[in-house]
Amino acid sequence: MNPLLSQFLAEANDLLASVDEGLLQLERVPGDPELVNEVFRAAHTFKGSSGLFDFPELTRLTHAAEDLLDQVRGGRLALDSGMTDDLLAAFDLIRGWLAHVTAHERLPASAGNDAAGLITRLRAPLGGEEAGPTSASAGPARVISAAPQWLAWFDAEWLTETAGWLATTASTLRFVWYTPDTDCFFRAEDPLHLIRQVPALDKLNVVQPQTWPTPEEYDEYACLLSFAVATRAAVGELEYLFRYVPDQIEIVELDADAITRHLSGEPPLHVEEPVTAAFVPMIDSELAADARAVLHAAHRALTMEGVVTEGTRLRSVRHAVTAAAGALGVPVALAEAGPAELIEAVVRLAGEAAPAPVPAAVAVEPVERREERADERRADDPGGQVGTRVLKVDQEKVDRLMELVGELNVAKNGLTFLADAAEEEFGSRVLSRRIKDQYAGLHRIAEELQAAVMDVRMLPLSVAFGRFPRLVRDLSRRLGKTIELVTEGEDTMADKDVIEALGDPLVHLVRNSLDHGIEPSDERVAAGKAPAARLTLAAVADGDAVIVEVSDDGRGVDPERVKRKAYEKGLISEEELETLSDSEAVDLVFRPGFSTADQVSDLSGRGVGMDAVRASVEKLGGAVTMKSKFGQGTYTRLRLPLSMAVTQVMVVSVSGQRFGIPVDLVVETVRVPVAEMGRVLHQDVVMMRGEVVPVIDLARVLDMPWAPGEGEDRRILVVSVNGQRIGLLVEAFHREVDVILKPMEGLLAYADEFSGTALLGDGLVLLVLNMKEVLGLAARVA
């Protein structure tokens, strides 16, 4: 993608976020001039930048939004929720377009249609749609009733006939003059293809160059043809068709009068008028036009009262006039000129009837400069940012850095294996020692580097919370509930992967709360609560973890109903129905196959239950718990690692194969004499500090051929899963290592007992266990 477009997309993202936030805040504080201005500014910047690309629909839509906001800003219009809805919808549409642009580098084909209705709605409060494209959008000029010179390319006889018909029917005809750029083939343009798409084509004239180059000199990639077309299609259709080449076409709408006047008056343009000539003198005349614009500006400034009197202003005008004169090929000496002499010079220069040919040196200067200086421009060119010190970096680059840090960690870990080998295989304790020293130094640097890169990846939770004001607003309106959303701790930072992964679970929890937890106002009032419900999203850092809480003061979870439901669905036994405590009952909502609503609601019943929330959070190495007081509200707590890029795992082995277990889960490692192992209800157990800990044979669960030796101490790794302690019987313990966890791929992708793979320093692949699944598997095996 070209850098300009990627810059635009990055900027657009920020702008969209600030527009959304601003609009939502505006609903709470209507008319806050600061907020209005902020949103207006964002829309304005958007419009300006979009004009750099061939996104006419985007420019038109943002323009309509900007005009509406400008009226609001000027206090001529009060923003109501209908307008806010339209504005939000407009920016939502734009968001969708930009996703398409990201993938395809162009707007979706439906953009024009999709935007049309919104533009009309946005413009409605301003008194309707603006007529035609604005001059700012640089659309093709639409001239009505003045016949252009190029009409002469049409046959006089045909024109006479046509004028007669148009007069009889009091109608008009559209004429298009299309002069493709000579290099248009390189931009994949095919003018003839555009022409054949002209609807209701009446007459086509292909204008050939007056003098063809010789076959030897002929450049087959230079477009030398022009097209003059008469059509019954509407101007809008033509503008749409030619929307990518607006600067190469001219569209006029002519009636019988205009054509007749052309036929009788203006001398017809004939073959002696060289068409190719248009390309060469264009450059000169464009420069002359610019020079005259500068002179015009100088004249305006000089004739304004008290603007240009002396000092810097006078010198700057003097300089500009001198430069313009130079460009016009009429050098002037204005060294000491005062305002009066300057006005005189400007008038004289502007009066030069036909600008003299431009000195070649001036016209080609940019090209010369480019060639001369090309070698001097280097990557460390100091020309660049003066103000902004914030660097916008492509996410992929940061990901790449993180990957490299991971590889560095792996390489670093390799040194410890090398140290062991030095001692064990080569018997050199000294060498082993020195390698370990090197390792320690490298380890420190790697850790710092890792921390630095992690820091770059940290984003505030506000990124994850950002979508909720809008979501809550929209949903609460649909549900007819009054809800106040409170967010706390948005500044808490977490790794971008964590923030991204938090999105879906949070949306589900919030939807759930809105849909099931929060009562309608009347029900709340009847229950003695405030009519407006309160939904809180709060984040707080807790060591290496971030805790995100979603709480509401709604009706809460009815433990009896949940238990009954679970029993009916066969999720719990009759015994459990009797014995489960209230808090255990609440936890049932996380069971797969459980759904609290009797009917699947259109809002939260999207086929994903709370079990999906728990599963996705646990996949991130986190945990979800829910607490609820019936009648008073629900509180859901997500605990996630601050960063998931690097995971510390404990390595154990069974049957010679090594496995990783996330260190967070590990409570301790113990060696237990066989005699101290017990058995309760067919389950191996071990007594630890008065607590009975069940022990699972990992080899058996994973179906690996290994059994502990007779009378040998049992090596047991104690883990804590869902608040429960469980022992894993393993063959050997190894060290703890930092790994970059990669998701399972290929054949193993469906092996749920593993959460991912990691590369070890000695080049072996480590399978990291998904403890929850392993325990489930163990239950099935037993």
Added chain:
Amino acid sequence: MTSDTATRARVLVVDDAATVRLYHNSLLSEAGFEVSEAANGLEAVEASLSAEFDLYVVDVNMPKMNGYTCVETLRSETVGTAAPVVMISTEDRPGDADRAYQAGANLYLVKPVAGDRLVRVATMLTAGREEAA
């Protein structure tokens, strides 16, 4: 000052839209100008206090300090530069151009400005800068 910076015309591109800055910067850099950027009027003024520029390309609508105030400040004693100023705006309302000239701009263009035009104008306005300085 090296001979390199002495021969290359220095341009300050002032626009709050990063995309527009990048666009103008790459056009002008490619044409041999030495380009610096500022994201609003205030930054432009600050930059002008520590460095000299041969040309300013200034957006109108910007936060913190808009283009008109920026150009006025450039022309005032605070900065006091006589270097040419081209103002570029998305607006084409009557009176806008005059406001720009009143502030001290030498040319007012409406966005989007075709790349070749920007380079052409910049080249023209910086052509004789030694004599004018």
Added chain:
Amino acid sequence: MPLELHEETANLIGVVTVDEVEQLTGWLRTAKRPKVGLRRCNHLHTGALQALLLFRPKISSAPSDAFLATQVLPLLGVSGGPANKQGSDPP
């Protein structure tokens, strides 16, 4: 393949894109008495049309495509529509 090139005859088939322009032009440059069949041609890239206009080969068969037949064929010196204004004859 949109171009079927023989020593003196060529057939344009289907959609002739910009990718075929160079080959077609090269053939027109070298062929002594070029003849071009357009019967199966559905669209001509502007560059291909331009080459035909410059080198003026004899058109051996008319396109069945309506746009080409009514709007483009008359330009190629084949009667069938009113003559369009043109620049001076090619060299």
